[in-house]
Amino acid sequence: MKTFSELGIHKSYIKGLKELNIVDPTEIQEKVIPILLASKTDLIGLAQTGTGKTAAFGLPVLHSINTKNSEVQALIIAPTRELVQQIQKQLFRFTKYIDEKIFSEGVYGGEKMDKQIKALTRTTHIIVATPGRLLDLVERGAVDISNVRTLILDEADEMLSMGFKEDLNKILAYNTKRRNTWLFSATMPEEIKRIVNTYMSPNAIKIEVNKNALVNENISHHYIHTNIKEKLNMIIRILDKRQEERGIIFCRTKAGTKALALQLQNEGFAVDALEGDMQQKDRDKVMRAFKNESLQILVSTDVSARGIDVNNLGFVLHHQLPEQLDYYTHRSGRTARAGKTGQSIALIIPGEMQKVIDIQSALGITFRELAI
Numbered sequence: 001m002k003t004f005s006e007l008g009i010h011k012s013y014i015k016g017l018k019e020l021n022i023v024d025p026t027e028i029q030e031k032v033i034p035i036l037l038a039s040k041t042d043l044i045g046l047a048q049t050g051t052g053k054t055a056a057f058g059l060p061v062l063h064s065i066n067t068k069n070s071e072v073q074a075l076i077i078a079p080t081r082e083l084v085q086q087i088q089k090q091l092f093r094f095t096k097y098i099d100e101k102i103f104s105e106g107v108y109g110g111e112k113m114d115k116q117i118k119a120l121t122r123t124t125h126i127i128v129a130t131p132g133r134l135l136d137l138v139e140r141g142a143v144d145i146s147n148v149r150t151l152i153l154d155e156a157d158e159m160l161s162m163g164f165k166e167d168l169n170k171i172l173a174y175n176t177k178r179r180n181t182w183l184f185s186a187t188m189p190e191e192i193k194r195i196v197n198t199y200m201s202p203n204a205i206k207i208e209v210n211k212n213a214l215v216n217e218n219i220s221h222h223y224i225h226t227n228i229k230e231k232l233n234m235i236i237r238i239l240d241k242r243q244e245e246r247g248i249i250f251c252r253t254k255a256g257t258k259a260l261a262l263q264l265q266n267e268g269f270a271v272d273a274l275e276g277d278m279q280q281k282d283r284d285k286v287m288r289a290f291k292n293e294s295l296q297i298l299v300s301t302d303v304s305a306r307g308i309d310v311n312n313l314g315f316v317l318h319h320q321l322p323e324q325l326d327y328y329t330h331r332s333g334r335t336a337r338a339g340k341t342g343q344s345i346a347l348i349i350p351g352e353m354q355k356v357i358d359i360q361s362a363l364g365i366t367f368r369e370l371a372i
Helices: 011-019 027-038 053-064 081-094 113-119 131-139 156-161 165-173 190-199 231-241 254-266 280-291 325-332 353-363
Strands: 043-046 074-077 104-107 126-129 150-153 180-185 205-208 219-225 247-250 271-274 297-300 315-318 342-348 367-369
Touching: 011 053, 011 081, 027 043, 027 053, 027 205, 043 053, 053 074, 053 081, 053 150, 053 180, 074 131, 074 165, 081 104, 081 126, 104 113, 104 131, 113 131, 126 131, 131 165, 150 165, 156 165, 156 180, 156 190, 156 325, 165 190, 180 190, 231 254, 231 342, 254 271, 254 297, 271 280, 315 325, 325 342, 325 353, 342 353, 353 367
Parallel strands: 043 180, 043 205, 074 126, 074 150, 104 126, 150 180, 219 342, 219 367, 247 297, 247 315, 271 297, 315 342
Antiparallel strands: none
């Protein structure tokens, strides 16, 4: 195992990393960092969330910035406001001890446009953005991305599944000649292959981490036999047993999410809902409470939980299994982050066992029955 310094990271960054308890490089960091530091190349990184991607692309991108030049030199695009804020915060922390100032700005929907336009009039070397808001700003002439040298797509498959295909294509069509593109994705659906073939060099380097593990291997998968009437009681019993742990319960619908959160609140649990109809400020409030641990449980729809990165989540609970396979990967990937272990528990009603069997064979995982 190599150290960050052996990978080529400057010692002023290593001091900042130590403070964040980032001491030993993860597999993706070890494979990607030396390549990105040494050569101007396009790169495809296949890795689950929670594997340390932010530092894998963030450190090389910081090393590439010329601080004497005040233009926007790098663009990091991510699917959700939460992920954008998180990446920007990490970049800021990485640069704590470096000599020159590298300025990054986060750009996303749900904030006042003029506030962001004003922030971008200051020197900005790196923009971290959601696709929709970035495109808005580019089309208004508030951001010039024509001199961007590095374009990074983080969680590219999530961006496509959230409907950002058109926006991404428009952004990717800018300044293709002059830049390198680094694309990170957990899966490689056809749409991602199309982006790679259209906008990236045929010599792009491809790095895969835990090739066979479509799902993070620190997660154990379980199912519990129950029926519709018993589901609520079953959830209450599970939560009673895990009062020390924090988790997310996934529901398929917004209405189901709200109803379950209310039922659990009435049972005295520290729980709140996250769903698509919420105002951004309410969503932020719930996320803050969850992060500072005044909330123990989050009840969420699939889309609302995208991009959530909270450490030390002990479990995810599936009120129902999702319709789509990749949703199972995204859901269960909220736990067992940064090297920790976690459990994914599905409530199964009669007739649903086939779903468990399908997920097992498609994702190469094993479910064990939990008896409560």
